[in-house]
Amino acid sequence: MIFEGKVWLFGDNIDTDAIIAARYLSTYDPAELAEHLMEDIKPDFAGLVSSGDIIVAGNNFGCGSSREHAPLAIKGAGVSCVIARSFARIFFRNAINIGLPILECPDDLSHLQSGEDRLQVNLDEGLITHLQTGDFYKSAPFPPFMQEIISRGGLVEYVMLRIENER
């Protein structure tokens, strides 16, 4: 899978309350959630982000609450991929489980110009290329087991296959 999109830059320790505030958790419709994506830390974000864009963040992205509404809101906004130096563990699971592409990239990408720079992401190779400068960055590969969940489209599809095999 290859994505190209505009970069939106976020810092370290972006918590799931920041990604989607609890006051919007009385729905789990991705499109409705997307209208409030990052609202408390970047109020205009839902209006700025467009389909295919890429979120680039620092350490511990998605810390805090287990709400799957956070990756659902990101997916609902059409974000193609989240790249972070590291992810909080429940967010990491949730993203893999619902089929939201994520990449863990150890390089510091905080110099990128938010809302201006464009990246190309080759998910299978874990390769990130800056479309204007040609710089490239490598992300850590997922273990084969997780790659299988991702390639099937999520945990439900993965488990479904097992259930069908046992029938």
Next chain:
Amino acid sequence: MSNSNESTMIEKILAAHADKDKVAPGDLVNARVDLALGNDITAPVAIREFMRFGLDKVFDPDKIVLVPDHFTPNKDIASAEQAVALRSFAKQYAIKNYFEVGRMGIEHALLPEQGLVWPEMLIIGADSHTCTYGALGAFSTGVGSTDLAAAMAIGEAWFKVPPTMRFEYEGKLPPYVGGKDLILYTIGHIGVDGARYRAMEFVGSAVDNLSMDGRLTMANMAVEAGGKCGYIQPDEITFEYLKGRLAGDYTAVYSDRDASYEKIYKFDVSDLEPQIAFPSSPDNVRPVSEASGIDIQQVVIGSCTNGRIEDLRLAASVIKNKRVHPEVRLLIIPATQDIYLQAMEEGLLKTFIEAEAVVSTPTCGPCLGGHMGILARGEKALATTNRNFVGRMGHPESEVYLCNPAVAAASAVTGTIVDPKEVI
């Protein structure tokens, strides 16, 4: 990493549930789940995903727990609909551990109290504070809704075996300093990602002497350091707590003497002050002496972190025969119906109401900015809850400070953050 056969408590529990002799940090395992938990926010998503499997039964209806505690009693029509989804699913799939309003409590206070948690269990919950049950010698961790859906279908979940960090707390804690202060101090020391993906083992004389309520508070906030779980190995206090709550037997497991730890922290806590987490991160921690004088408009005593009977006793002992400051709202939220009743029988609720506090039915409510005490722009709250992220309790320009129940009660009287020893 040693090559001995020695393991931590967590490694033993994961190995046993994955039918392996031994596991090591970094191993990916598929493990049997003894209990799977969801609430009124996370379970509706899990139910939607579960329905895609097209199954007419769950893996084991007795191993699923559903607790409508976040936006209940229903705060609006949308949350009422989510509660219906939970209720209908519980009925359709014969899940007996569904706790209706009137019987429910905040999940992580409720499950141990109801005897649903014991040592050596493997528990997952679609709620990040599921790590609480490590206080009883279980491996328990927060997951998302889709993980819960899969576990409800097949009774298994995948795990990466975490490296373990050991935290040793030595010394006798001063008055008005407890489990909340130990964990806040720890998070302040290592940061909100200091134990990311790690198991946190809490040991030492200060932990040995903590009550079960204090231990539950410590394990509860392991996730605030990024931890996969936090745990305390079972001892007499654990066994005493479990007595009378459980129908069956259980086996306690322990870390071996030569178990491998990724890192060991040692803290002398004999002079520890009450700790305060400043806005807007649980690792922005300073001693109360550096917070004194900060004015507050709301105080919340409750939540899965500090809404247990001992927390209420402590708060009542501080506020007895005093009055809440005229410009402060004090909200007391007993975490379960049993705690509520106990607090009533002990006269604690009378103490609170005479002090002009509000006493609420059990709910997560204000802790996550749901309902029952939302902050306006510019307001500051002091809370015994677990998170103080931007906008956590209301308006994005409101602020939350975190503390223990004694500090909360004392500060509600003075209207500014204060060390309880200055109020007594």
